[in-house]
Amino acid sequence: MSTRIDLYPTAEISGWKVRPGRVRPYGTSLVPGGVNFSIYSSAATSCTLVLFDRQSRKIIAELLLPDSFRIGDVWSVVIFDLDPESFEYGYRMDGPWDPAIGHRFDASKVLLDPYVRSISGRDVWGIPPDWDDEFPYRGFVIPEDFDWRGDSSLEIPSEDLIVYEMHVRGFTRHQTSAIAHPGTYAGVVEKIPYLIGLGVNCVELLPVFEFDEFELSVPNSYTGGTNMNYWGYSTVGFFAPKAGFAATGSLGMQADEFKSMVRALHQAGIEVILDVVFNHTCEGDHRGPTISFRGLDNQIYYLLTPEGYYHNFSGCGNSLNCNNPVVRDMVLECLRFWVSEYHIDGFRFDAAAILGRDPSGMIMNNPPLLESVALDPILKKCKLIAEAWDAGGLYLLGKFPNYGRFSEWNGKFRDDTRDFLRGMPDHASLLATRIAGSPDLYEAGGRGPLASINFITCHDGFTLRDLVSYNHKHNDTNGEDNRDGSDDNRSWNCGIEGETTDKEICSLRLRQIKNALLMLMVARGTPMLLMGDEMGRTQWGNNNVYCHDNHLNWLDWSLLESESELFRFTRLAISLRLRHPALRSSRHPRSDRAGALGFPEISWHGSQPWSPDWSAESRLVAVVLASTTSSGEDVIYYAWNSSSTANILQLPSLPEPFYWRVAVNTGCDAPSDINNDDEGPLLEPTHSFLIGPYSSIALIAYRQKS
Amino acid sequence: MQITVSQHHSAAIAVITGDITHSAAGDLQEKLMAVLCSTDMLVLDCSGIGILTSAGLRMLLILYREAKVNGKKIVLVAIPESVKDVMSVTGFLEQFAIHNSVDDALAQVSKPILL
Numbered sequence: 090m091s092t093r094i095d096l097y098p099t100a101e102i103s104g105w106k107v108r109p110g111r112v113r114p115y116g117t118s119l120v121p122g123g124v125n126f127s128i129y130s131s132a133a134t135s136c137t138l139v140l141f142d143r144q145s146r147k148i149i150a151e152l153l154l155p156d157s158f159r160i161g162d163v164w165s166v167v168i169f170d171l172d173p174e175s176f177e178y179g180y181r182m183d184g185p186w187d188p189a190i191g192h193r194f195d196a197s198k199v200l201l202d203p204y205v206r207s208i209s210g211r212d213v214w215g216i217p218p219d220w221d222d223e224f225p226y227r228g229f230v231i232p233e234d235f236d237w238r239g240d241s242s243l244e245i246p247s248e249d250l251i252v253y254e255m256h257v258r259g260f261t262r263h264q265t266s267a268i269a270h271p272g273t274y275a276g277v278v279e280k281i282p283y284l285i286g287l288g289v290n291c292v293e294l295l296p297v298f299e300f301d302e303f304e305l306s307v308p309n310s311y312t313g314g315t316n317m318n319y320w321g322y323s324t325v326g327f328f329a330p331k332a333g334f335a336a337t338g339s340l341g342m343q344a345d346e347f348k349s350m351v352r353a354l355h356q357a358g359i360e361v362i363l364d365v366v367f368n369h370t371c372e373g374d375h376r377g378p379t380i381s382f383r384g385l386d387n388q389i390y391y392l393l394t395p396e397g398y399y400h401n402f403s404g405c406g407n408s409l410n411c412n413n414p415v416v417r418d419m420v421l422e423c424l425r426f427w428v429s430e431y432h433i434d435g436f437r438f439d440a441a442a443i444l445g446r447d448p449s450g451m452i453m454n455n456p457p458l459l460e461s462v463a464l465d466p467i468l469k470k471c472k473l474i475a476e477a478w479d480a481g482g483l484y485l486l487g488k489f490p491n492y493g494r495f496s497e498w499n500g501k502f503r504d505d506t507r508d509f510l511r512g513m514p515d516h517a518s519l520l521a522t523r524i525a526g527s528p529d530l531y532e533a534g535g536r537g538p539l540a541s542i543n544f545i546t547c548h549d550g551f552t553l554r555d556l557v558s559y560n561h562k563h564n565d566t567n568g569e570d571n572r573d574g575s576d577d578n579r580s581w582n583c584g585i586e587g588e589t590t591d592k593e594i595c596s597l598r599l600r601q602i603k604n605a606l607l608m609l610m611v612a613r614g615t616p617m618l619l620m621g622d623e624m625g626r627t628q629w630g631n632n633n634v635y636c637h638d639n640h641l642n643w644l645d646w647s648l649l650e651s652e653s654e655l656f657r658f659t660r661l662a663i664s665l666r667l668r669h670p671a672l673r674s675s676r677h678p679r680s681d682r683a684g685a686l687g688f689p690e691i692s693w694h695g696s697q698p699w700s701p702d703w704s705a706e707s708r709l710v711a712v713v714l715a716s717t718t719s720s721g722e723d724v725i726y727y728a729w730n731s732s733s734t735a736n737i738l739q740l741p742s743l744p745e746p747f748y749w750r751v752a753v754n755t756g757c758d759a760p761s762d763i764n765n766d767d768e769g770p771l772l773e774p775t776h777s778f779l780i781g782p783y784s785s786i787a788l789i790a791y792r793q794k795s
Numbered sequence: 796m797q798i799t800v801s802q803h804h805s806a807a808i809a810v811i812t813g814d815i816t817h818s819a820a821g822d823l824q825e826k827l828m829a830v831l832c833s834t835d836m837l838v839l840d841c842s843g844i845g846i847l848t849s850a851g852l853r854m855l856l857i858l859y860r861e862a863k864v865n866g867k868k869i870v871l872v873a874i875p876e877s878v879k880d881v882m883s884v885t886g887f888l889e890q891f892a893i894h895n896s897v898d899d900a901l902a903q904v905s906k907p908i909l910l
Contacts, residue, residue, distance in 0.1 A: 172817050174849065174850050175817065232850075236856075236890065269880075270884060273884075274884075275884035337881055341848075342849050342881065345885035346884050346885050348886065349884060349886035
């Protein structure tokens, strides 16, 4: 016998036993005997819950909710005796069609619940959809009862983090991955030993919220095939994991599989950061499909022009109205959900500048959404990373409203390191600034170097191998006559455009890649490595591979063998960083604060010690980073020569009984290019060091045992 | 979905055939709970299971936990590879005691249980 009177139905609608539901939480929740549904719309005149049979995909019921089931702007209902595995659902909202004032209601459409936890329709990646299906995406209810067995977020300090930016499918889809579940969350788990071996302790996943890989299905005139929405920066459902990334997507168990992946990564000491896209939705502009938000409450969810068209600050047709209180709540609730339900460790906010715009599109001084996210108790320990610009021209690098919490993808780090790397004049002091953790951007705001996510390459643009192999983008395969993608690549092909067998050029390219990796691992801040850069992944000069589900995006694991020298270098460069506290402080280093062994925290050098050359034509930067911790003194000398000639460096002297030990010299052939701490050659006290053209070195102060 | 139960010394062996979906799970759970009342160990022969859905998996895990709370033991045997694979990638597999065959499971019973 039931112990509560609200476990009994009070009414019947369309043959289903129901009672008024609970307005919170939004979305669906399993309640004893049934399912609770709750949906918001400020301007709809009626709300009809539509139930589909999951197998036949036919509509089995339409429940027009009476006014007594509405509180404020929220309709809710409990439906009894509903088998959660046998139905899918959506809503019909009636209301005005008046685009000029922002209303685009259309009761002929069945809409997705914005809070839906699982979505069917694209269950298995790449299976051609039924284009005639009027309601291709449907929600279904899943139990949220995963047993985490002691797992919790890792809370690795940002200074100790090594981020690996990767695409779930691209990571293991290539046949050379040789695993049981290629291209899936389960596949990521199978490759955890690889990630451990590499030494990264955080994966940043390109979008994993449900998206439609067929959204950009336009004929590609170049390939003769069809483009795909491969990257997934176009969200269908913010609370639903991408089913097509799950080996069990056809069974609707993507949530369990995703959680299992997170748990396994955590057990391996690897954090999970999600790349989240709150700046726009998959509904495009006024010509786009009505899938959810447009039909639920267009004027609330989107930034609209005075004429009722869509502001396009995202470059994707629409912009989410992030600082409207309702939308703000949704975003905040979404982040809390992924942290609490999926144990996610952090977020990277795509085109995050939009999150600081007001309903008219103007930048706000104190954007309430960002403040709420920054100070939310549930999100308090997770990493928040902003891509501090948007496609509408708002560029907030160094001044993103951060409330002491948001770090930023440091685009200037990318640009300046690339320019120095290719030998541009006027870049010695800029490189120095980036190595020091970009105090020019972050010191005045009191933010420290951890505000900087340092990266040289990311999914957007060239891979590291292509950065040293191409002067220009080669995007013809995208089918847009090479018009798409950035022209600002700051790359250098080392002599020949594209792949070559010329030994000298290949050797220079490999050296340049090593130089770049070392820069990334030495610089203060949090380094981010792009998937595959550790094994020379190429996109054959394409710097905008968003639309390809093929070898342009899939990691070819056979590179691990052919590029074993590069992999070894990357692995040891990561290890070098993790073993040296002088590289990982959470403060900007200062030249007027004592470091260790008589060196300040940071000191700059040149051909002669203590004499840096900041002139326009200087292509040499040498730095000593020094710190004293409980484990002792840590002093590391690092020099970079991006000129075409060698240079003799007089080294700063060390007090007895310390000697410089060579950790890295990219001018040497492997395995002398990088040594384990205790394996490199010791230098004589008065030693001078020949640094080769386009080479970098790292020396460790080593205590000679008596 | 069908279930046949036989007794082997102190263990009951239940052979399940067919699909375990949400609609079958409730009924199956009731029947297996009844079997659990009169035995210390229940061996679930899964060789005849076709599809095991999310609800079916959860039912089994609830049953498993229920047995544990009551000092009893459930062992899953002969899980078809396709089902095992789903259980593995969704994190369910490692939560159960698994054996390859009924004989393997029964051999374990005769050994003293180390606590």
